[in-house]
Amino acid sequence: MPELPEVETIRQDLVKKILNKKIAHVEVVRDKAVGEMGKKFVQALVGNSITAIHRRGKLLIAILKNSKDSLLIHLRMTGQLIYEKEVKNKVEIVAGGHKMSEKDIENLPNKSTQVVIVFADGAQLFFNDQRRFGYMKLASPETVAAALKKYGPEPLTKDFTEEHLKKIFTARQNTTVKAVLLNQELIAGLGNIYVDEVCFCAGVRPQRRVKTVTASERKKIFNCIPKILKEAIRHRGTTFRNFLDSSGREGNYTTFLRVYDRDGEPCRRCQTLIQKTNAAGRGTHFCPKCQK
């Protein structure tokens, strides 16, 4: 699941790799992946180049040189952006065909490839998406502005303050910590993995009602959010199922996870077995001893 650290890892890599490269050719394998304006999508990209890539929460925004429109890219659950400098295979799409692992980047394009952007120097950017929830679409300045407006503060900037966390914890009295931290309109970028990790870091169970969270616990959550996210970015994100960075490599944070996907395993701090439950409709992991 690409969350803030995974999307940021991809963003930083792609900035180094594709900025200002001329786009020679675009192959849209699956029309729905680029939204309603398929033809316009190709027209806007061919001959153009990307001058900047921004991130807001889990959303990537690619700025185009010769267009007012921008590319909005959301990887949702299983999206990948894989860059290949050398053309290993001819761009030929095989629909259906033999079974192929999502991690199979040796043979791109593969079964989950939705869009291929070919640069003038022969390098290629593959947008793959096994579950087909993600998108790479052209958006007008108005659409971009509207999309960005929906997000809460970025947790790694000064916009994210203790005061803000206090505000959203007191305004939403009747819900859980998990639901608040997952809500992109309240804080941008946290998903299921990092919400559980932040809650462990803060010693608070995700399923706690926010109205029962003390000021001191809230402060811990406030400090843990950027701490955990930065730590994860430093290790290039978490690969739980099929996250790959733009070079096709897995994230290294997987081995650092304290609770996520560790149900039945001993807590790294106290050896008590990690438990799993459902909160806010999501699989939720916690240490019954370390988290109150």
Add this chain to the structure above:
DNA sequence: GTGTTTGTTATCAA
């Protein structure tokens, strides 16, 4: 065949 996985949006109830 069944259940589980999750980011986001749609839908519904209060």
Add this chain to the structure above:
DNA sequence: CTTGATAACAAACA
């Protein structure tokens, strides 16, 4: 109107 909870979406895997 708001808020919150839940279903739906999609595809693969155990």
